[in-house]
Amino acid sequence: MLVLLIWQCISKTMIFLLLTLIFIVCIGSVLHKDSRFEKTSPIILMKACKNDFELAGMRAAHLRDGAAVAEFLAWLEEWLGNGMTITEFEIDIELTKSRASYDLFLEPSFATIAGVNENAAIIHYRYNYSSSIIDLPLILLF
Secondary structure (H helix, E strand, O other): OHHHHHHHHHHHHHHHHHHHHHHHHHHHHHOOHHHOOOOOOHHHHHHHOOOHHHHHHHHHHHHHHHHHHHHHHHHHHHHHHOOOOEEHHHHHHHHHHHHHOOOOOOOOOOOOOOEEHHHHHOOOOOOOOOOOEEOOOOOEEO
């Protein structure tokens, strides 16, 4: 039932987007070429060009995140090395906890995609709460 409801919502959204696109194309084809104004928005170029302050902020964010991931991987190696098990759900919790320990962390920008072994091959895989128990050896994609 839930899958059907989600599919109906996605279907309505896709139909709306498709109809909007068709409407825009139809209006564009009806207008005489001389009456159309087609130009690239300057906003796109402004967003693409970063100033020194923005570049420094991005670099600092990557350094903080890299340190958090390194700490998480060290924790995971020790955890599994001691014979403990963990689930994909718990990986998400621990990785988020590691990232949250650094200044300026607000929230994850998107849900962690933590897939282990055969689940690592699934694009945009999302674990469920009874997902795989992780043991060595493993292939972990996140």
